[in-house]
Structures are given as structure tokens and as C-alpha cells.
Amino acid sequence: MTETPLLEVEDLHVSFSTDDGVVKAVDGASYSVAAGKTLGIVGESGSGKSVSSLTALGLTKGRNTTISGRMLFAGRDLLALDSSEIRQVRGNDLAMIFQDPLSALHPFYTIGNQLIEAVRAHQDVSKAAARARALDLLELVGIPDPAARLDRYPHEFSGGMRQRVMIAMALLNEPKLLIADEPTTALDVTVQAQILTLLQDLQDRLGMAIVIITHDLGVVAEMADDIAVMYAGRIVERAPGRELFAHPQHPYTWGLLKSIPRLDNPRGEDLTPIPGRPPSLINRPSGCHFHPRCPYVRDEHRRVDPRMQSVGGDTPHEVACLLPAQTRSAVWQALSRGDSVQQAQRVARDSARAASNTSESASAAADEQQEVQP
Amino acid sequence: MSASSEVILEARDLTKHFPITAGVLFRHQIGAVKAVDGIDLDLRRGETLGIVGESGCGKSTTARLLMRLLEPTSGQILFEGNDISRIKGDPLKQLRRDVQIVFQDPYSSLNPRRRVGTIIAEPLVIHGIAGDAAERKRKVQELMDRVGLNPEHYNRYPHEFSGGQRQRIGVARAIALDPQVLIADEPVSALDVSIQAQVLNLLRELQRDLGLTLVLIAHDLSVVRHMCDRVAVMYLGKIAELASADELYSMPRHPYTGALLSAVPVPEPPEDRRRPRHLLTGDVPSPANPPPACRFHTRCPKVQPLCIEQEPPLEKKSDGIGGLVACHFPLTPEEVAERLPPALARRGG
Numbered sequence: 001m002t003e004t005p006l007l008e009v010e011d012l013h014v015s016f017s018t019d020d021g022v023v024k025a026v027d028g029a030s031y032s033v034a035a036g037k038t039l040g041i042v043g044e045s046g047s048g049k050s051v052s053s054l055t056a057l058g059l060t061k062g063r064n065t066t067i068s069g070r071m072l073f074a075g076r077d078l079l080a081l082d083s084s085e086i087r088q089v090r091g092n093d094l095a096m097i098f099q100d101p102l103s104a105l106h107p108f109y110t111i112g113n114q115l116i117e118a119v120r121a122h123q124d125v126s127k128a129a130a131r132a133r134a135l136d137l138l139e140l141v142g143i144p145d146p147a148a149r150l151d152r153y154p155h156e157f158s159g160g161m162r163q164r165v166m167i168a169m170a171l172l173n174e175p176k177l178l179i180a181d182e183p184t185t186a187l188d189v190t191v192q193a194q195i196l197t198l199l200q201d202l203q204d205r206l207g208m209a210i211v212i213i214t215h216d217l218g219v220v221a222e223m224a225d226d227i228a229v230m231y232a233g234r235i236v237e238r239a240p241g242r243e244l245f246a247h248p249q250h251p252y253t254w255g256l257l258k259s260i261p262r263l264d265n266p267r268g269e270d271l272t273p274i275p276g277r278p279p280s281l282i283n284r285p286s287g288c289h290f291h292p293r294c295p296y297v298r299d300e301h302r303r304v305d306p307r308m309q310s311v312g313g314d315t316p317h318e319v320a321c322l323l324p325a326q327t328r329s330a331v332w333q334a335l336s337r338g339d340s341v342q343q344a345q346r347v348a349r350d351s352a353r354a355a356s357n358t359s360e361s362a363s364a365a366a367d368e369q370q371e372v373q374p
Numbered sequence: 375m376s377a378s379s380e381v382i383l384e385a386r387d388l389t390k391h392f393p394i395t396a397g398v399l400f401r402h403q404i405g406a407v408k409a410v411d412g413i414d415l416d417l418r419r420g421e422t423l424g425i426v427g428e429s430g431c432g433k434s435t436t437a438r439l440l441m442r443l444l445e446p447t448s449g450q451i452l453f454e455g456n457d458i459s460r461i462k463g464d465p466l467k468q469l470r471r472d473v474q475i476v477f478q479d480p481y482s483s484l485n486p487r488r489r490v491g492t493i494i495a496e497p498l499v500i501h502g503i504a505g506d507a508a509e510r511k512r513k514v515q516e517l518m519d520r521v522g523l524n525p526e527h528y529n530r531y532p533h534e535f536s537g538g539q540r541q542r543i544g545v546a547r548a549i550a551l552d553p554q555v556l557i558a559d560e561p562v563s564a565l566d567v568s569i570q571a572q573v574l575n576l577l578r579e580l581q582r583d584l585g586l587t588l589v590l591i592a593h594d595l596s597v598v599r600h601m602c603d604r605v606a607v608m609y610l611g612k613i614a615e616l617a618s619a620d621e622l623y624s625m626p627r628h629p630y631t632g633a634l635l636s637a638v639p640v641p642e643p644p645e646d647r648r649r650p651r652h653l654l655t656g657d658v659p660s661p662a663n664p665p666p667a668c669r670f671h672t673r674c675p676k677v678q679p680l681c682i683e684q685e686p687p688l689e690k691k692s693d694g695i696g697g698l699v700a701c702h703f704p705l706t707p708e709e710v711a712e713r714l715p716p717a718l719a720r721r722g723g
Contacts (some may be wrong), residue, residue, distance in 0.1 A: 044566040158657040188428035188593065190654045193637035197653060215567050218639030241643045259571035261600030263640055263715060267619060270578070271600070273571035277536045 005032035005072075006209050007177055012069035014048070014055050021282040028069075030297030030308070032055050033177065033226075038203065040216060040241070040257070044276050048233040049213045053179045055079075057096055058086035074176065092122045095170035099182035100121035102163035109166050111138075112150035115172065122173045125342040126154035137168040141198060167198065174206065181213045189298040191194050198224060217256060221245060229253050232289040234307065239317040249311055249328050250317035251294045254335055272341055288322060296323055296331060296348045327351040335368040336366070380453050380478075382587055383417040383440060383473070383555055388449035389611075390435050393692055394662060403630045407662045409435040411611035412449070414688070417555065422581065424602030424619070425596060426634070431608040432455060437557045440589065441473040442466060473546040478560035480540035484532040491528040494518065497550045517546040521576060538569035542576065549580060556580075557589040562597065574601060595638050596685055599623050604697075606621040607631050610661055610669040613688055617697020624714075627696040627704035628669050630654075631715040640715045652713050668702070 012132040014026040024050040033039045043049040046278060052152065054060050056071050056078055067204065073094060078086065098104040116127060117132035120363040123130070131150070138146035156183045163214055165181060170178055184192035196219065201209055212223050220227050220241070229237040237250040248254055255274035265329065276293040279285050285292050287302045294301070301322050311317040321328065327348050334347045389462070391406035417423050417440075425433045439442045440451060442458055442529050451459045458469055474497075477483040484493055494514045495504075504510045515525035523544040532540055537694040539562060548556055556579060562570040578601065592598050598605055598619070605622045607615040607630065615628040626632045636652040654673045659665055665672045671681040680702050688700040705713070 040699060044568060160657055188658070189595070189637045190428065190633055191657065192639075193653055196639070216639065217567075221641045222639050227471045242591065248700035256567060257641065258639070259568055261571075261574070261596045261636055263596050263635070264642070265600075265621065267599060270575055271571035273575060274568035277538065278566065372463055374577075 005036040006074060008032040008210070009052065009056075010070040010072070010073065012052055013067065014051050014060055015061075015135060017064045018282075020114060022286065023281045025057070025281060027284075028235065029230070029233070029235050031238065033209045033211055035209050036203070036207045038212060038223055039227045040220030040227045041211065041213045041230060042215065042220055042227060044215055044278055046232075046281060047230040048179050048281075049188060049230045050065065052230075053096065053181060053211060053213060056179065057081070057090050057094060058083065060327070078174055088122075091118060091175075092173045093176045095122050095167045095173070095175040095177075096181065097163070097170050097183050099185050101159065101166045101186070102154065102340075105162060107154055110151050110153055111157070115150070115165075115169055119172050130196050134168070137172055138165070138369045140171070140202070141165075141168045142194075143168070148187075148207040148216055153279060155257075159187055160194060163187065163191075163195055164198070166325075167195075167202070170206075171202065171206070175208055177209045177211065177214070179211045182215070183212070184219065185214070185216070193217075199223070202235035217260065229256070233281060234289065234320065236290065236321070237319045238308070239311075240315055243315045246334060247293040247311075247317070247329070248319065250290075250321050251296055251323075254289050254332060255293075258335060269338075296321070296327070297370050298352075323348070324352070324355055326355065380419045381416045382419045382454060384442065384450075384452040385413055385415040385436075385550050386452070388413050388415075388439060388451065389447045390432075390439055390444060391447045405662050407609050408664060409661060410439060410446075411661075411664070413444040413608075413611075413613050414618070415606060415613065417587060417589060419587055420556075420585060421603045424598035424605040425589065425591045425608060426593060426598050426605060427608035428593065429553050430610075430658055430661055432611040432661070433436065433608050434559055435592075436569060436608070437475065437589060437591050441475055441555075441557055442469060443475070465636070467501070470497075471496055471551045472553055473555040473616065474551065474553040475557040475559060476544045476561050479564050480537055480544055481532075481564070483544055484540060487530055487534055489529050489531055490518075490523075490535070493532070493543060494546045494550060495594060497547060500535075501551060502671040503551070513550075513716075514546075517550055520549070521546045521580075522572075536569075537565050541565060541573050545573075545576060545580070549584065549586075552584070553586070555587045555589065557591070559591045560593070561590070563592070563594065570597075577601070577646070595634060607634070610658065610670060613698075613700065615689065615697065615699045615701075617699075621697050625696045625707070626712055627669075627691065627699040627703050629674050629676050629705060633675075635715065636713045639714060654664050668700075669700075676705075677701060692722075 001230060003136045003159035009029060012026050013028045015022050015024045031054055031285060043051045051060060055067060067079055068097050112134055116130040119133050120309050135146050135150060136147060141148055143161060143164055155164060184195050187195060214220055224241050227239060227241050228235045229250060231252050237253050258272040259274055274293055279289060288306050291297045291301045304322055306320040306322045308318045311319055331344050332350045333349050334344045388410055389412050390410040391408050393403045394405040394407060395401045396404045421505050427433045427437060439446050446459050450457055453469060491514050494517055495510050495661045498504045498510055498513060504513045515528060518525045523539060523542050551582050562573050565573060580586060590598060590601050604618050606613050609630050626635055633652055633654045639687065656673055659672060667683055668681040671677045686700045686702045688698050690698055691704055
């Protein structure tokens with residue numbers, strides 16, 4: 001990407017101190033979003049995908065939180081802003097929609113009230129003008145009979161309609177960046193399709209950038225230009241959407257892709273689950289954080305902490321994995337033609353043996369990586 | 375899966391209406407939520423039957439009726455030919471040995487104050503199987519091993535287990551009595567993506583090894599396709615379509631099924647990012663006041679005057695394509711081709 005990104009996150013660390021120890025929710029994440037584009041952040045619960053975007057909005061600040069790194073939004077570092085400055089940005093240039101619209105809307109106020117408040121927080125306009133703006137937005141997001149709906153309470157709306165109201169509220173001040181945190185997880189599949197189409201449609205019309213956070217690979221595939229895969233507080237793989245699905249590089253990404261039943265796979269095959277479970281963010285595994293669950297783990301992976309490295313080639317594709325590139329491509333070839341993990345492990349071993357015969361590249365690749373501090 | 379043609383569990387014109395009441399001193403009924411409103415369904419021994427639909431379509435109520443956690447408002451449920459729709463006491467207790475359920479939420483379906491061993495042993499105690507403590511412990515540990523839990527964790531509490539492991543505890547409890555039918559109500563929707571496959575594989579493995587008949591309730595069409603031999607699609611308390619999984623996913627006949635399939639996001643970026651979709655407009659109407667005649671007519675892209683006047687029966691269409699469908703104007707092969715996600719269309723099912 002040659003254009004300057006709208007949001008650029010560099011080496012973000014967010015940790016919370018709790019009674020049980022320090023929870024490193026985000027542990028060195030870097031990503032960027034270009035104006036008008038969509039970034040998808042994929043990960044499971046506890047991967048830090050939500051915390052990183054809440055931090056952008058200044059919503060994780062607190063006595064027990066330690067934040068470091070930089071989050072440049074249109075040239076300003078969001079982390080350096082004080083609370084009154086961040087209020088100017090939040091809801092204005094930078095807006096967010098949440099997973100559960102029922103708990104994100106105030107139950108005691110009408111939709112109109114809440115929308116008008118959001119307009120007047122950032123623009124010095126009359127109530128009537130704010131109301132007109134709210135009406136326009138409800139119409140824009142496809143709420144039928146918006147004038148009557150404006151005086152209704154959140155409980156009078158269905159789940160899909162509430163999420164439309166949330167989107168309207170986020171768009172009131174024409175944000176440059178919209179963060180959507182699991183926007184469709186609470187919705188039925190037909191309503192989910194409506195909301196995703198609406199978001200794409202609004203992006204085309206208003207030209208905003210979107211960060212969509214989800215655990216659903218199907219949703220990111222349809223929405224995102226670029227995809228970042230998060231695991232245990234870190235981004236482990238980042239690539240343009242088509243590239244990521246065509247040539248995934250990280251064993252965790254393979255695991256995600258092979259563990260979900262897909263409409264386009266043959267029926268009746270056993271799924272390949274990722275063994276084990278996501279690690280505790282207090283006591284992380286040493287070395288590569290994924291090594292306890294990785295079928296292709298080697299000894300040095302328990303000690304060496306992989307950094308994001310370019311895969312090479314024309315597309316900007318980065319991965320944090322210690323396996324040599326030729327092993328990774330051989331393993332993915334095996335997996336994508338339907339081989340079992342055991343067969344793929346054999347492929348990985350053969351490939352490693354072949355590599356160590358020609359050169360000592362396997363260990364050399366590992367040596368380039370930094371050693372973990374004891 | 376060797377599904378025989380023998381019917382093990384059968385629903386005949388089954389309804390369940392939940393009353394809506396008003397008034398404080400003089401409570402009176404002002405309406406009813408028609409959660410299940412006249413369904414006919416047969417479950418064949420050894421098969422996996424999927425029930426899909428959106429929230430509020432009555433799929434969970436159907437599951438609870440089939441195993442008699444709820445009493446039907448009208449209609450009949452037959453288990454191995456015997457009417458179980460109104461049984462109480464001992465016959466009902468006997469039914470619990472044959473039909474068991476795994477619930478959606480592995481957090482609220484396990485008592486947090488009981489040890490795992492006690493939770494799994496409870497069905498054995500209730501039914502007076504596995505007499506003394508030692509025998510019971512052996513049996514429980516066998517079950518834990520069977521579902522992939524470490525038998526040494528017998529004395530732990532539910533909070534010491536992850537979501538996926540808790541769901542395994544729920545499965546162990548459900549198979550403790552060697553049931554013939556296992557009903558799984560959204561067994562994986564509360565679990566992380568990487569864990570879902572573990573539980574789905576476990577259910578398939580148990581079905582193969584124990585010869586279980588499985589009813590899988592889910593909203594995820596990909597999960598249902600992966601697991602099931604036959605699929606019932608429900609909409610507002612009725613069955614819209616009932617077909618083999620192969621038929622349903624390659625040749626859906628009901629416009630609602632077509633819309634569901636068209637809406638599923640497929641983890642493969644489309645050539646053209648904005649693929650045209652056949653989106654449904656609006657939301658599911660309230661089951662307290664469902665639309666007359668065909669219930670789908672308010673959202674149906676193919677609606678005709680007949681659909682508003684006359685309710686379509688669930689039947690095999692005269693053109694012989696697909697399974698049973700409740701629609702006056704089912705989808706044609708051309709319309710199906712437009713609706714299926716490209717990846718699915720390419721496979722041809």
C-alpha cells in the first residue's frame with residue numbers, strides 16, 4: 001500500500017492487571033487501514049481483537065490498564081490524547097458499532113432522543129436540525145417509516161432493526177472510520193446478510209473505512225479487502241482477502257479454515273479440529289504462542305518467538321511462523337487437497353529433511369528470529 | 375450411517391401454543407404464541423435429522439416436545455409406536471432412558487456446585503443403575519473417557535473446564551443411560567470456532583459407535599449439512615421443507631430455503647466482491663400473530679394471490695424434483711441456480 005493509511009497501529013500493547021496476574025490482552029499488534037477500505041480482524045474469544053479497537057476509542061483506559069505503542073489516526077496519535085480530546089474524535093471521525101445492540105442502546109430513552117444527543121455532542125445545531133439529521137440517517141439505513149420510529153424505544157425494535165439504529169447512530173457525524181465489533185453475531189443469517197449488504201452499500205456511498213471484527217471467516221471473506229488473523233494478543237498473519245484464502249501461511253489459519261464445515265466441501269468428511277484450547281493470556285506459552293496446539297511444531301519453536309515477516313511475492317502478505325516457506329506451502333497444498341493432519345505432518349517432516357539436505361536453511365531461518373528473553 | 379426405514383419417533387399434527395396472559399388479579403388469556411403449529415415429522419432409527427430455522431421458528435420447542443420436556447397443546451408424539459404425548463410418572467421416567475438431550479449453553483446447563491462426577495452420575499442414580507459408589511465411579515470414568523475427558527478430573531467442578539470440555543460433560547451425562555435417541559439443541563453455537571469441530575466430531579463418533587439416532591437443532595446451515603442425513607426447515611412453527619441433505623442443498627424448493635442458502639457467507643472471497651444476493655426483506659413476523667395462509671408470503675419474492683388465500687400442504691411436487699415442500703410455487707432449477715452460493719453451485723451439492 002503506497003497511500004498513507006487512515007489508521008496505523010504500531011506495536012500496540014494493552015495489559016490489565018488483575019488479582020490473578022497481568023493479562024496481556026494485546027501483545028504487540030501492528031496493522032493499518034487505508035481510507036475507504038475494509039480491514040477484517042479474525043480471531044477467537046480472548047485473542048485481543050476487541051480490546052485493540054476499544055483502545056482506539058479510548059475505552060480501555062483505567063487505573064489497571066497499561067497501554068503502549070502508537071495508534072495514528074489521520075496523523076494524530078490516539079493514545080496520546082487526553083479524555084476531552086478523545087471525546088472529540090469518538091463518535092465523530094471514529095465510530096463503533098457493537099455486537100449486542102440491545103445492551104448498547106439506552107432502554108429508557110427513545111431512539112430519537114439518543115440519536116439527537118449524538119449529533120449535538122459534536123455539532124452545534126438546533127434540536128430540530130439534529131432531529132432532521134437523525135431522520136435522514138434512519139432512512140439511509142433502511143428503517144421503514146422512520147418518522148414514527150424516531151419516537152419509539154429500543155425494545156420496540158427487532159434485533160436487525162436495532163443494529164440498523166446502531167449503524168445510523170455511528171454514521172450521524174460522517175465518520176472516516178467505522179469499527180464494527182461482531183456486528184452480526186447476534187443476528188439470524190437472513191438478517192445478517194441484510195446488515196452486511198447495508199454496510200457495503202453505505203461504504204460505497206459515504207467512502208468510509210471499516211474495521212470489521214469477527215470470528216466468522218465467511219463474513220470477512222465477503223466484507224474485507226485485507227484480513228488480519230489474531231491469536232493470543234498478536235497478529236499472526238496479514239494479507240489481502242483473496243490471497244489469505246488462496247495461500248494461507250499460518251498453521252492457526254489452516255486450522256480455522258479446516259475446522260469449519262463449509263457448504264462447498266464434500267459432505268460427511270470428518271472435520272479437523274484444532275487440538276487444545278486458546279492459551280491463558282496471563283501465562284502465555286513460551287516461544288511461538290501457538291506451539292502447544294500446532295501439529296507441525298519443532299523443538300526451536302518452543303524457545304524462539306517468531307516475528308511478522310513478509311512471505312515474498314507481489315502481494316503484501318506477512319506471517320509470524322518459524323516453519324520454512326517451502327514447508328508451509330507444501331503443507332497447505334496437502335491440506336487443501338484434503339489430506340489429514342497426520343499426512344500433512346509427514347509432508348512437513350519430508351520437506352524439512354529435504355531442506356536440511358540442501359542447506360541448513362531450516363535452522364538458519366530460526367536463527368534470524370530473536371531469542372526469547374529468559 | 376445406516377438409517378433404516380423403521381420410524382423410532384414420530385410427530386403427528388403436533389402443536390404447542392404458549393398462552394399470553396394479561397391482568398394482575400384476573401389473569402386471562404389474550405392470545406397465544408404459536409411456537410409449533412401443526413407439524414408432522416418422522417425420525418428413522420440410526421439417522422441424523424437436522425432442524426434448521428431462524429430464531430423463533432419453533433425448532434427448540436419441537437425438540438423439547440419430542441422428548442416430552444413440554445406437553446403438546448394438541449397432536450401426538452409416538453415413540454416406537456406408543457403414544458407418549460400425555461404420559462406422566464413411570465412411563466415418562468422410562469422415556470428419559472431412551473431419549474436424551476444436550477443443551478446449547480454449557481455454562482448454564484451444568485450445576486456449578488456439583489462435581490463433574492456427580493453431574494454425570496445423576497442419571498444413573500435417578501434410574502437406579504450402577505448400584506454402589508465404586509461401580510458408579512467406574513461407570514462415570516468410562517463415560518468421561520468415552521467423550522474425551524480425562525477420567526482423573528472426576529472430582530473437579532464445571533468452572534475448571536473450558537466451554538468445549540463442558541459441552542463434553544453435557545454429552546457424557548446425556549449418553550449415561552444408553553439412550554436410543556439423542557437430541558442436540560445448538561450444541562456448538564456457544565463455542566469458539568476452533569472448538570466446534572471437536573464437539574461435532576464427537577457427536578458423529580458416538581453416533582457411529584453407539585448406533586444413536588440423532589436430532590440436531592441448529593441455525594448454522596453449514597453445520598447441518600455436514601452432520602445430517604435429512605433436514606427439516608422450519609418457519610414460524612411450521613415445516614417449510616423436508617428433504618435429504620443432498621437434495622436440500624443442491625435443489626432447495628422452498629423460496630425460504632433458497633433465501634437461507636443465499637444468505638450464508640462462504641469463506642471464499644467471491645470473484646466479484648458484491649455478489650448479487652437474494653435477500654429477504656424485513657424480519658420474521660411474530661409467532662403470536664402469524665400471517666394467514668402461507669406464513670412466508672409477507673417476505674416471499676414469489677408471492678401470488680393464491681399464497682394469501684390458501685395454505686400450501688407439505689408434499690412432494692408433481693415434477694418429482696426435491697423432497698417435501700410446503701409451497702404453491704416452488705423454486706425452479708433456474709431460480710435455484712441464481713440463489714446458491716457460487717461455491718455450492720459449482721459442486722452441484
